[in-house]
Amino acid sequence: MTISNGDGDSAAKDGRRERKRKRRAEPSLVKWKTEGEQKTYSSKLIEALRRVRRSSATGAASAATDHSRSRAVREAADRALAAAARGRTRWSRAILCGRTLKRRVLPRAGRPKPVGPARAAERSKPPALKTKARVLGRLVPGCRKLPLPSLLEEVSDYIAALEMQIRAMSVIAEALSAVGGAPSPAQTEGPM
Amino acid sequence: MSSRRARSRQSTSSSRITDEQINDLVSKLQAVLPEARIRGAERVSAARVLQETCNYIRSLHREVDDLSERLSELLATTEASSAQAAIIRSLLK
Numbered sequence: 001m002t003i004s005n006g007d008g009d010s011a012a013k014d015g016r017r018e019r020k021r022k023r024r025a026e027p028s029l030v031k032w033k034t035e036g037e038q039k040t041y042s043s044k045l046i047e048a049l050r051r052v053r054r055s056s057a058t059g060a061a062s063a064a065t066d067h068s069r070s071r072a073v074r075e076a077a078d079r080a081l082a083a084a085a086r087g088r089t090r091w092s093r094a095i096l097c098g099r100t101l102k103r104r105v106l107p108r109a110g111r112p113k114p115v116g117p118a119r120a121a122e123r124s125k126p127p128a129l130k131t132k133a134r135v136l137g138r139l140v141p142g143c144r145k146l147p148l149p150s151l152l153e154e155v156s157d158y159i160a161a162l163e164m165q166i167r168a169m170s171v172i173a174e175a176l177s178a179v180g181g182a183p184s185p186a187q188t189e190g191p192m
Numbered sequence: 193m194s195s196r197r198a199r200s201r202q203s204t205s206s207s208r209i210t211d212e213q214i215n216d217l218v219s220k221l222q223a224v225l226p227e228a229r230i231r232g233a234e235r236v237s238a239a240r241v242l243q244e245t246c247n248y249i250r251s252l253h254r255e256v257d258d259l260s261e262r263l264s265e266l267l268a269t270t271e272a273s274s275a276q277a278a279i280i281r282s283l284l285k
Binding site: 029046049052053056066069070071072073074077078125126128129132133135136139140147148149152153155156158159160162163165166169170172173175176177179 | 209211213214217218220221224238239242243245246248249250252253255256257259260261262263264265266267268270272277279
């Protein structure tokens with residue numbers, strides 16, 4: 001299977017960091033809405049789910065608690081989603097690099113930032129926006145210290161990706177639960 | 193994490209970004225939110241948009257968690273062969 005990945009491309013982009021390249025760096029949101037992208041993601045996800053199922057079956061059935069299994073499913077789904085982004089966004093790269101940032105999200109809401117009088121002239125955004133932007137940065141993996149414009153771009157891509165993830169997972173869950181429900185006569189392998 | 197120092201360094205670089213740019217990005221973000229499809233192109237404050245975005249992302253996370261739980265239960269209880277058949281059917285749809 002030949003996989004053409006644009007890793008070298010993104011590395012070059014990071015190295016340059018010029019303003020002229022900014023338009024190209026903007027990820028297109030439309031791709032998350034296409035059926036093709038969702039189908040690709042669904043097959044990747046199903047492969048990952050098979051692995052989760054196999055690993056939880058070979059271990060002691062009692063040891064694999066429901067919670068650890070659902071967490072494994074969630075992580076597999078997120079990693080597959082990040083892979084679908086093809087390394088063009090910060091949040092996807094952060095997920096693929098191990099998600100340490102997301103784990104450390106502690107409920108530290110409401111930490112007021114002391115704004116000194118000397119900094120008032122340089123402040124271009126009111127502090128209310130800054131706190132909200134910081135909370136937002138903590139919700140998206142890998143975007144904590146991002147300036148507001150890049151953060152907003154990452155956020156819109158992240159939201160579109162999450163919506164696709166939810167659509168794909170719902171379809172798979174529906175398909176699986178339809179099996180467990182009434183086995184249709186067309187199914188020759190119905191164990192029930 | 194001494195984020196205070198990083199923050200002050202950030203404010204000097206971000207002051208070059210115009211308010212207009214920020215408002216433009218915020219309005220683009222507002223278009224993505226589900227409430228925008230109900231309310232239309234009503235001008236909301238940037239702080240409100242950010243707040244709605246945080247709430248929306250949290251609800252999306254919760255939905256993904258619920259779906260993960262549901263999927264893990266289904267994975268545990270469904271037979272492998274019938275699961276495969278169902279999955280192939282859903283992909284071909």
